[in-house]
Amino acid sequence: xxxxxxxQQKWGVGQVQFWLIMTTFALGGSLSGYLNKLILKLVFLDKxxxxxxxxxxxxxxxxxxxxxxxxxxxGQFSFFKGYLGRIWGRLSGGPSTMGSKMGSETLGSxxxxxxxxxxxxxxxxxxxxxxxxIIEYFENKTTRIKISLIVCNVPxxxxxxxxxxxxxxxxxxxxxxxxxxxxxxxxxxxxxxFIVLAGFLWKVPExxxxxxxxxxxxxxxxxxxxxxxxxxxxxIHPALLPNYGGKGMYGSRVHEAVVAAGEKETGITIHxxxxxxxxxxxxxxxxxxxxASDTPTTVAEKIHVLExxxxxxxxxxxxx
Ligand code: GRF
Numbered sequence: 235x236x237x238x239x240x241x242q243q244k245w246g247v248g249q250v251q252f253w254l255i256m257t258t259f260a261l262g263g264s265l266s267g268y269l270n271k272l273i274l275k276l277v278f279l280d281k282x283x284x285x286x287x288x289x290x291x292x293x294x295x296x297x298x299x300x301x302x303x304x305x306x307x308x309g310q311f312s313f314f315k316g317y318l319g320r321i322w323g324r325l326s327g328g329p330s331t332m333g334s335k336m337g338s339e340t341l342g343s344x345x346x347x348x349x350x351x352x353x354x355x356x357x358x359x360x361x362x363x364x365x366x367x368i369i370e371y372f373e374n375k376t377t378r379i380k381i382s383l384i385v386c387n388v389p390x391x392x393x394x395x396x397x398x399x400x401x402x403x404x405x406x407x408x409x410x411x412x413x414x415x416x417x418x419x420x421x422x423x424x425x426x427x428f429i430v431l432a433g434f435l436w437k438v439p440e441x442x443x444x445x446x447x448x449x450x451x452x453x454x455x456x457x458x459x460x461x462x463x464x465x466x467x468x469x470i471h472p473a474l475l476p477n478y479g480g481k482g483m484y485g486s487r488v489h490e491a492v493v494a495a496g497e498k499e500t501g502i503t504i505h506x507x508x509x510x511x512x513x514x515x516x517x518x519x520x521x522x523x524x525x526a527s528d529t530p531t532t533v534a535e536k537i538h539v540l541e542x543x544x545x546x547x548x549x550x551x552x553x554x
Pocket of ligand 1: 364
């Protein structure tokens with residue numbers, strides 16, 4: 235059971251998808267064995283030495299094709315395209331011709347412009363209204379930016395329903411492992427390039443901050459022979475940092491503090507994530523008035539409007 239969980243985390247897939255993948259492996263394996271015997275039977279009259287020498291070679295060639303064929307039926311084509319692409323990339327030590335990360339156009343000048351997707355993981359612990367807005371913003375656009383994974387630490391979080399309704403894989407994380415490994419391997423295996431914290435309440439461990447510093451290599455991600463690199467981690471905070479930030483300043487607590495202090499304005503801050511709460515460099519801020527009649531609840535509503543309006547376009551401009 236433990237090893238099943240480990241594999242699920244490594245591949246960044248939920249339980250249902252995990253079993254579909256295992257079924258694909260099993261059926262693909264059987265199909266390649268069957269085809270292998272069929273072909274050999276047609277070529278060789280008896281099982282001589284040549285038969286047994288060719289047997290494993292042909293099986294190795296037939297296996298990926300059989301698995302890909304079955305993956306169409308089980309709905310796991312994307313997973314296997316990436317999986318086999320990574321194996322091929324490692325074996326050839328060069329460009330992956332099967333992987334989902336493949337993709338570039340060569341301009342007349344000889345410069346290469348990547349057309350491969352930029353995979354984004356959204357980390358969220360709550361309702362996920364920001365996650366939903368971001369998903370919807372990019373799903374109807376012609377863009378390289380793909381929201382490929384929702385990472386969550388609360389089993390009852392609304393964001394999980396959103397992920398399910400949008401068909402986006404989820405990764406449930408636990409605090410001990412998050413603090414020690416940052417789930418870097420799982421994120422690399424899911425080919426995640428960029429991380430967005432949208433209402434995620436745990437502190438990001440240094441190991442993850444380090445692994446996703448812009449320019450850090452993503453081991454499993456190879457495009458045209460080049461190892462792909464991380465694009466960073468960003469967070470949204472519901473106040474104008476550096477005010478009303480830091481440990482314990484989240485959700486309604488922020489708006490309560492803003493109203494209690496009699497602030498005349500508040501706003502949102504989108505910033506890079508470092509190993510300290512709410513201290514990374516500021517990327518974007520937007521402001522709104524706090525009126526005398528405002529309560530923490532009405533301030534929260536104004537903040538959500540700003541967040542929904544600006545978060546996705548900010549992500550887009552960072553990943554251009
Ligand atoms: C947002 O206000 C965000 O600024 C804060 O948590 C809230 C998440 O809201 N970090 P939702 O779950 O996206 O609706």
